Amino acid sequence: MFKSALAYNGEELNNPSIVIVDLREDHLFQKEHIPSAINIPFSEIDTRYKELDRTKQIVFVCHTGSMGDESTKLLIKNGFKKVENLKGGMAQWTGPLTS
Known part of the structure; x- marks a missing residue:
């Protein structure tokens, strides 16, 4: 199931039953990311998905x-x-960000 970036807001994404996984490289994640997101770079998702x-x-x-x-x-x-x-990913995200 795919939702558009605009279908989410900061309140939904702070829900403890939702895990946001940022697939971007670590340096981009460190620069800015959606609050409460965790970072599992795309290059590692094949093995690290088991952590979810x-x-x-x-x-x-x-x-x-x-x-x-x-x-x-x-x-x-x-x-x-x-x-x-x-x-649309981070390119279309208009919600809150943190670093």
Whole structure:
């Protein structure tokens, strides 16, 4: 299931049942990211997805959405049920940011 970046706001993303996974490189994540997001770079998602809680809703965010699409497919293939991609990624995100 894909939602557009505009479908989320800061309140939803602070929900403890939602895990925001920022797929961008560490230096970009450190510069700015969505509050409460965790960083698992796209180059590591193939092995690190096992760290994610299958009972929570996983929301991927990347530069523009394409890495999130691929990561969403990976998790669904591996039995995750509640996975979404922030369509448009950080390029279209207008919500709060932190560093």
